Amino acid sequence: MRLKKKTVALLISVLMLAVRMGEAQGLLQNVSSRVHQSLDGTWQIIVDPMETGYYNHSWKPKKNGYFIDEKPKTVSDRVEYDFDTSDELYVPSDWNTQNDKLYYYEGTVWYRKKFITKKEDKKKYHLYFGAINYRSIVYLNGERVGEHVGGFTSFNFDVTDLLKAGQNTVVVKVDNTRDKDGVPTINTDWWNYGGITRSVLLVETPQIFLEDYSVSLSKDKTIEGWVKLNDSSAGKVEISIEGIGKQQVKVKDGKASFKFDKAPKLWSFADPYLYPVTLSFNGETIQDEIGFKYIDVKGKDILLNGESVFLKGISIHEEAPISTGRVTTAEECQILLDWAQELGCNFIRLAHYPHSETMVRMAEKRGFLIWSEIPVYWTINYENESTYQNAENQLAEMIDRDKNRVGIGLWSVANETPVIDARNQFLNKLIKKTREMDPTRLICAALDTHITKNGKKTIDDPLGEYVDVIGINSYCGWYGGTPESCEAWEWASQFEKPMIMSEVGAGALQGLHGEQNERWTEEYQSAVYRYNIEMLKNIDFLRGVSPWILMDFRSPRRPLKRVQNDFNRKGLISEQGIKKEAFFILQDYYNSQPIQLNK
Known part of the structure; x- marks a missing residue:
C-alpha cells in the first residue's frame, strides 16, 4: 500500500x-x-x-x-567564535x-x-x-x-x-x-x-542504582510503594520510614513493590506532616520527606482525607518577585508563598506549566494543596500527532518528578482551550494517560466556555464529563459586563461535579487611584473583586477559587505605556511587592470562609 x-x-x-x-x-x-x-x-x-x-x-x-x-592551533587558523x-x-x-x-x-x-x-x-x-x-x-x-x-x-x-x-x-x-x-x-x-x-x-x-521510587497511601490507608533500578538487576533495597518501620525489599528484574501495614498520620492543611524516608541500595542512601493523604470527589464535593473542603487559592506564575524574570531561588519561592499564606490561602494553582521542584516541596511543607499544569494552552495544534506526543511527554515528566509530593492534589491537562472535536480527543487521551500514571489524584482543566441557559451561565463543555474537577475562568467586569453586573450572575452546570473558579479578576496599576468605574485603578479592580465574591457565594457547586493572579507578571501582549509597560496588571501585588486594595478584599473573603464544609 x-x-x-x-x-x-x-x-x-x-x-x-x-x-x-x-x-x-x-x-x-x-x-x-x-x-x-x-x-x-x-x-x-x-x-x-x-x-x-x-x-x-x-x-x-x-x-x-x-x-x-x-x-x-596556529596563527593562520580561522575560527570565528x-x-x-x-x-x-x-x-x-x-x-x-x-x-x-x-x-x-x-x-x-x-x-x-x-x-x-x-x-x-x-x-x-x-x-x-x-x-x-x-x-x-x-x-x-x-x-x-x-x-x-x-x-x-x-x-x-x-x-x-x-x-x-x-x-x-x-x-x-x-x-x-x-x-x-x-x-x-x-x-x-x-x-x-x-x-x-x-x-x-x-x-x-x-553503576547499578535506585533510579526511581514511589511511596504513597494505599487503598486500605496504609503505605505502599515500588522501587526501580536503572537496569534489570537483582538486589535488596532497604526502605525506612521514621515512625512507621523499616524493611528490605528483594528486587528482581529491576523492580519491586513493598507495603507497610501501619497507617500513617495524614497530611492536612493545618498539619502538613511529612515523614523522613530513607532508601538505601548498593552503597547509595537517598533521603526524602514524604506525606500521605487521600483526595477524592463525591458529587459536588472535594474530599481531603474524607472531609469536604473549600480550596481558598490563588494562581501564581513562575515570575520572580521584586527583580522579575524567572523564579530561580528558594528565597523567591518563599516570598510568593508568604504572600499566599498572608492572603489566607490553603491552595495554589501553579500556572500555566510545571513550576520548580523547590516550589512544590516548599509549598507542601507549608500546607498548600497544589494544582499543577502542563502548557496545553489556547489554540495549540490539536490535529498534529507530534504536538500530542510533546504534550504527553511533558505530562509524563511532570508526574514522574512530583509523584511523591503529597501537596499535589490536582493534575491539570489544559487551560482555556476551544471546544472542537480534535481538542476533545487530544485532551481525553491526556486524561487517560494521567489516570494510568497516577490514579490517586484528581484531574482537572481550566475551561472558559459556557452557554447562557434560562438566564444562567451554564457549564456545558463536554470535557466536564471526563475531568474530576471542573475549572472555570470567568472575567465578569473585565472582559465583559460592569463590575456591578457580576453580583447578579447565576451559574448552573450540566455535570454533578465540583467546580473551582480557576480564574477571576481584573487589572490595576498599583498606586493609580480614581473612581470605581475608572479602568486600571485600584478602585476598579477592588469593585470587580467585591461583586464577583458576591457572585461566588451563590454557586452551590463551588468548591474552590484561584483568582488571577498573585503578582503582576511580564507579558509582551501588554504594551500600554504608563500602565502595563509589558506587564499583565491583574496581580493583587505589584512586581515590586506592594499590595493593591483588592488583596485585602480577597483576604477578608477567605478569612470568613470555612475550610471544612458541612455536607
Missing part, C-alpha cells in the same frame, strides 16, 4: 520527536539528595540568531559547530532580564561551562537539568549527549563514558523560538523567558 506524502511526512515527524524525547534516560528521582556537583554560576554565551554555530551555508548540520569549542572572550550569563536564570539587548530576543543562545571533577571507577555520572526553555541540545567535551523538548520539565543524561577526570566542557544549544506546533504554541500571555532557567547538576550514582 502506498502512503501519501503528507502521511509519510507526519510519520517521520512523530518518529523523530519520539527519538529526540527518548534520548534522555529515565528521570532521576530526588537528585538533590544524591551526591552531586552544582554547575550553577557564570556560563559563557554566544548569541546565534542565524544558527551559524549549528548549520552551514547549505543549512546542513556542521561537524565542527560551536559545540566543539574550537581554538586556533570564542567562548573565552564572549559575554556571560548566570545559570539558573533567563537571558531576557540579564542582558538588555536580549530583552525581546527569541532564538538560539549557546551556553558553555568548564568544570573540574573527579571520576571514579564503578560510578555513573549524569547531567541533570531542572529546566531549559525550550529546545536544548547538550554536548560534553565536544560530543553530542542528547536533546530535550519542553521548557518547564526536568531531564538528565548518562555522561559516564564522555566525562573525564579533571577539566570538562559542557555546551548547550538553547532555542526558545516559538513554534505553532509546540506546547505551548506561538500565542501565550506570559513572557517567553529563554535560557537555562533551573539548576544544572552533575549527579554521581553507583
Whole structure:
C-alpha cells in the first residue's frame, strides 16, 4: 500500500520527536539528595540568531559547530567564535532580564561551562537539568549527549563514558523560538523567558542504582510503594520510614513493590506532616520527606482525607518577585508563598506549566494543596500527532518528578482551550494517560466556555464529563459586563461535579487611584473583586477559587505605556511587592470562609 506524502511526512515527524524525547534516560528521582556537583554560576554565551554555530551555508548540520569549542592551533587558523572572550550569563536564570539587548530576543543562545571533577571507577555520572526553555541540545567535551523538548520539565543524561577526570566542557544549544506546533504554541500571555532557567547538576550514582521510587497511601490507608533500578538487576533495597518501620525489599528484574501495614498520620492543611524516608541500595542512601493523604470527589464535593473542603487559592506564575524574570531561588519561592499564606490561602494553582521542584516541596511543607499544569494552552495544534506526543511527554515528566509530593492534589491537562472535536480527543487521551500514571489524584482543566441557559451561565463543555474537577475562568467586569453586573450572575452546570473558579479578576496599576468605574485603578479592580465574591457565594457547586493572579507578571501582549509597560496588571501585588486594595478584599473573603464544609 502506498502512503501519501503528507502521511509519510507526519510519520517521520512523530518518529523523530519520539527519538529526540527518548534520548534522555529515565528521570532521576530526588537528585538533590544524591551526591552531586552544582554547575550553577557564570556560563559563557554566544548569541546565534542565524544558527551559524549549528548549520552551514547549505543549512546542513556542521561537524565542527560551536559545540566543539574550537581554538586556533596556529596563527593562520580561522575560527570565528570564542567562548573565552564572549559575554556571560548566570545559570539558573533567563537571558531576557540579564542582558538588555536580549530583552525581546527569541532564538538560539549557546551556553558553555568548564568544570573540574573527579571520576571514579564503578560510578555513573549524569547531567541533570531542572529546566531549559525550550529546545536544548547538550554536548560534553565536544560530543553530542542528547536533546530535550519542553521548557518547564526536568531531564538528565548518562555522561559516564564522555566525562573525564579533571577539566570538562559542557555546551548547550538553547532555542526558545516559538513554534505553532509546540506546547505551548506561538500565542501565550506570559513572557517567553529563554535560557537555562533551573539548576544544572552533575549527579554521581553507583553503576547499578535506585533510579526511581514511589511511596504513597494505599487503598486500605496504609503505605505502599515500588522501587526501580536503572537496569534489570537483582538486589535488596532497604526502605525506612521514621515512625512507621523499616524493611528490605528483594528486587528482581529491576523492580519491586513493598507495603507497610501501619497507617500513617495524614497530611492536612493545618498539619502538613511529612515523614523522613530513607532508601538505601548498593552503597547509595537517598533521603526524602514524604506525606500521605487521600483526595477524592463525591458529587459536588472535594474530599481531603474524607472531609469536604473549600480550596481558598490563588494562581501564581513562575515570575520572580521584586527583580522579575524567572523564579530561580528558594528565597523567591518563599516570598510568593508568604504572600499566599498572608492572603489566607490553603491552595495554589501553579500556572500555566510545571513550576520548580523547590516550589512544590516548599509549598507542601507549608500546607498548600497544589494544582499543577502542563502548557496545553489556547489554540495549540490539536490535529498534529507530534504536538500530542510533546504534550504527553511533558505530562509524563511532570508526574514522574512530583509523584511523591503529597501537596499535589490536582493534575491539570489544559487551560482555556476551544471546544472542537480534535481538542476533545487530544485532551481525553491526556486524561487517560494521567489516570494510568497516577490514579490517586484528581484531574482537572481550566475551561472558559459556557452557554447562557434560562438566564444562567451554564457549564456545558463536554470535557466536564471526563475531568474530576471542573475549572472555570470567568472575567465578569473585565472582559465583559460592569463590575456591578457580576453580583447578579447565576451559574448552573450540566455535570454533578465540583467546580473551582480557576480564574477571576481584573487589572490595576498599583498606586493609580480614581473612581470605581475608572479602568486600571485600584478602585476598579477592588469593585470587580467585591461583586464577583458576591457572585461566588451563590454557586452551590463551588468548591474552590484561584483568582488571577498573585503578582503582576511580564507579558509582551501588554504594551500600554504608563500602565502595563509589558506587564499583565491583574496581580493583587505589584512586581515590586506592594499590595493593591483588592488583596485585602480577597483576604477578608477567605478569612470568613470555612475550610471544612458541612455536607
